Amino acid sequence: MDAALVVGVPASGLPAEEAAFEGRLPVEWEMLNQPVGSIEDAFTATIGPNLGEINWASLAWPDVPEAELHGESEHAEVTLLFNTRTRELxxxxxDHTVLVHVRRVNIDGRQRREPYAHWLAAQVGLTVIGPAQRC
Known part of the structure; x- marks a missing residue:
């Protein structure tokens, strides 16, 4: 297969020889409006040990009155990083890293921990394990 003709080819049809991709990497691919759970397994199998990311944007964190959290959509994203720790790859x-994008909260001039990140992690039985990253 001619590496110049890989657009529109299923991942399983891409060339196996690394030389076929020389000068064509890194690859950036955007798929809009894909439901969660529809591409993750195939992407993981395709990416293998290489670096990559899946980003879910245009989300909205819900109101959580009992935690004094107000709905948030401006800073609501989740990024799944493959074989890397940073979005800069x-x-x-x-292993893989999950970044939860939330707004920082300032109370009385002091920055507080990102409450949505902690609340969201708790919803799936997890905890935040790393420090906040500034974008």
Whole structure:
């Protein structure tokens, strides 16, 4: 297969030889409006040990009155990083990282921990394990 003709080819039909991609990497691909759960397994299999990311944008965090959280959509994203720790893909890792994008909260001039990140992690039985990253 001619590497110049890979547009529109299913991942399983891409060339296996690394040389076919020389000068064509990194690849950026955008798929809009895909439901959660529809591409993750195929992407994970395709990416293998390479670096990559899936980003879900245009989300909305819900109102959580009992936690004094007000709905948020401006800073509501989730990014799944494959084999890296940063969105710049410059810190390789042997596992994956989930970034939850939330607004920082300032109360009385002091920055507080990102309450939505902690609340969201708790909803799936997890906790925030890393420090906040500034974008």
């Amino acid at each position: 410059d810190e390789p890792a042997d």
